[in-house]
Amino acid sequence: MPPTILVVDDELSMREFLKILLTKEGYTTETAVDGEDALSKIEKNSIDLVISDIRMPGVGGLELLSTIKQSQPTLPFIIITAFASPDDAVQAMKHGAYDYITKPFKVDEIKSVIHSALESKKNSEENNKETPAALFHNIIGESPEIQHVFDQISRVAPTHANVLIYGESGTGKELIAQAIHQNSNASRNHFVPIICNAIPESLFESELFGHIKGSFTGATTNKLGLLELADNGTAFLDEIGELSLMVQTKLLRFLQEREFKRVGDTKIRKVNVRIISATNRDLEQEILAKRFREDLFYRLAVVPLRMPPLRERKGDVPLLTQHFLEKYAQTFNKEVPQLSSYAMEVLMNYDFPGNVRELENIIERGVALSTSNLILPESLTLADAHRKADESPVEIDSPQLQTPLSGTKSTTVPEEDLFEQGLEKVIINLEKEMIELALVRANQSKMKAAELLKISFRSLRYKIKKYNIN
Ligand SMILES: Nc1ncnc2c1ncn2[C@@H]1O[C@H](COP(=O)(O)OP(=O)(O)OP(=O)(O)O)[C@@H](O)[C@H]1O
Ligand SMILES: [Mg+2]
Incomplete structure (x- = not known):
């Protein structure tokens, strides 16, 4: 019928x-x-x-x-x-x-x-x-902010709307674009990433629309464009803010007419492609500065989707950390290490200018360098300017704690920073780390850990409770 x-x-x-x-x-x-x-x-x-x-x-x-x-x-x-x-x-x-x-x-x-x-x-x-269930399994997070993103993905994925994902570098824009495609009705067709700033302006048209043999020097064969490759699927235009005005005009024409010609060809072709684009630039600012076409913006950003920076969703840091610990333990063929609670606190007080990508790099390095099952703050390489001043972590130059672990001496911390924390806090953190370290060494046996620490079992149990160590 x-x-x-x-x-x-x-x-x-x-x-x-x-x-x-x-x-x-x-x-x-x-x-x-x-x-x-x-x-x-x-x-x-x-x-x-x-x-x-x-x-x-x-x-x-x-x-x-x-x-x-x-x-x-x-x-x-x-x-x-x-x-x-x-x-x-x-x-x-x-x-x-x-x-x-x-x-x-x-x-x-x-x-x-x-x-x-x-x-x-x-x-x-x-x-x-x-497949009834939505596929977000590779996007880690449970904060209200990321849940909101999941909601938006579920709502927009089944439509044919063009989506513009914007947000700082490393927030997971590409991951989101893939999730939209996977949850769409086009999931069985191609997802074609097009990195706009990696294609020279002079070749853009031919990359996007294809060309026919002999249409310009170097065009030795007929070539299928990326849009044709993405037919009935999704084209992901990454770094869209980097497109030159000339290329923007060509792209806009395609979006308006829904048809194109291969370079050097006269035949009009049609494709059915959903466009997801991404940028870490503020496109509205770019429009005001006349570097981005407003009409193109409206075609691309039918549904705008903002990826919040990691510092706005710190609640995801522990889960992401655990995910990356497992990922890199596998890569480096090691047992999955733990982060000491102080090291976790250091991360929670960090701003992550490079967002999730930076956290991933920090954990990768931490796992690569770790020589025990416990990762201490000194194995975390953070950009100093982005640590919160009032919570500035202190790297304690303690031979008992360091030598057996990393073998390298930690960077010296300015004395003022040390004092800023106050003696009590430094001692508490040191004590917590010693206990965590002992527990790891003792395979979580409290009895053996107490022996290692040369304190009574009862006193260890008390401290574990007090510091909320698990
Ligand atoms: N929520 C998340 N769960 C798991 N991994 C994530 C998450 N967000 C980002 N990542 C990882 O962080 C890295 C950076 O993500 P992605 O490349 O998607 O960022 P981006 O926003 O496109 O950055 P850029 O603007 O620099 O291109 C990737 O390795 C990605 O797998
Ligand atoms: Mg990207």
């Missing part, structure tokens, strides 16, 4: 036009004059796709969309917006529209959007049979 499409528009001419077009394409077509009418048609008929105008008297397109998403979240919804209102498009995508089309549109454009929406519905029904 051919798919049934419901066309919702208050203008008779538009309804008629779409009805003729869609019937010619072999679809069954229903029409409705406004949101209310549409809801009753949906109740009575089995509809596979809705195309709706946004502005209508009574129940408008956005309201209709939200209502439908509650009862039939997988029913694809395409919204038709006026050319001049990118905000409407953004709102529509936020409410879960599959895609949007701006008026005036080309017949080919609407045909290709409909085709890909119906494909995606089919894929999602098949996918749902096999």
Whole structure:
């Protein structure tokens, strides 16, 4: 049976036009004059796709969309917006529209959007049979901030909306882009990363769109562009803020027309590609400085997604640390070490200017250098300027603690920093670390640890409780 499409528009001419077009394409077509009418048609008929105008008297397109998403979240919804209102498009995508089309549109454009929406519905029904759960397993975190990101991924992944991920370097933007692809209906097709600043401006067009043999010096064969490779899948445009204005214009044209030509070719080609882009620049600032096109920004950032820096979600540091300890223990073929509680405290008080990537490097080095199962603060290489002054960690030059562990002498700490902590805190930290070290040496036997520390079992038990050592 051919798919049934419901066309919702208050203008008779538009309804008629779409009805003729869609019937010619072999679809069954229903029409409705406004949101209310549409809801009753949906109740009575089995509809596979809705195309709706946004502005209508009574129940408008956005309201209709939200209502439908509650009862039939997988029913694809395409919204038709006026050319001049990118905000409407953004709102529509936020409410879960599959895609949007701006008026005036080309017949080919609407045909290709409909085709890909119906494909995606089919894929999602098949996918749902096999893999119901969302795949975030490789993104570590439990803070409310990262949960919010997971929410956004779940909501945006099944749509066809272009997503712009922005945030500081090392926050996990690429990981998020992959998660969106994996959780989308295009997950079985290619995810093609395109590192914008790695492609010279003169080659960009040919890399993106492909070229034909002899079209320029060096074009010795026909070449498929990256966008064609990503057909029915996702193209990930990384470092989008680095694109030159000339390249931005070419990319914008492709996004508007949904078609392109290979360099040197006359044939017009079409692809169905979802674009996820990422940047660590402030694009709004770049727009003001006239280095980034505003119209391109609106095409790319239909759904903007901010990756918070690690210092705003310190709650994830312990889990990430554990993850990287395990990862690098395996890499270096060692037992999984522990971080001393003071070393953990040092991390919790650190700002991580390089975000998760920096934490990963810190732990990698810590594991590589560790000679026992306990990693102490001196094995953590942090940028001094980003340690919190009031909690400045103190590296204690204590031969008992250091020599057997690292064999290297720790860097000397300025005397003022030492005093800033106060004697009591230094002693407590030292004591905690000695106990943790003894427990590791004694294979967690409190009796043996007490012997090593030359204190009574009871006193050790008391201190373990007091310092909350596990
Ligand atoms: N939540 C996370 N869980 C596990 N690993 C993570 C997480 N976030 C980031 N990483 C790891 O940190 C490193 C940096 O992440 P990624 O490359 O995605 O960052 P980015 O935001 O794209 O950085 P840049 O702007 O420098 O390209 C990667 O090795 C990635 O696997
Ligand atoms: Mg990146």
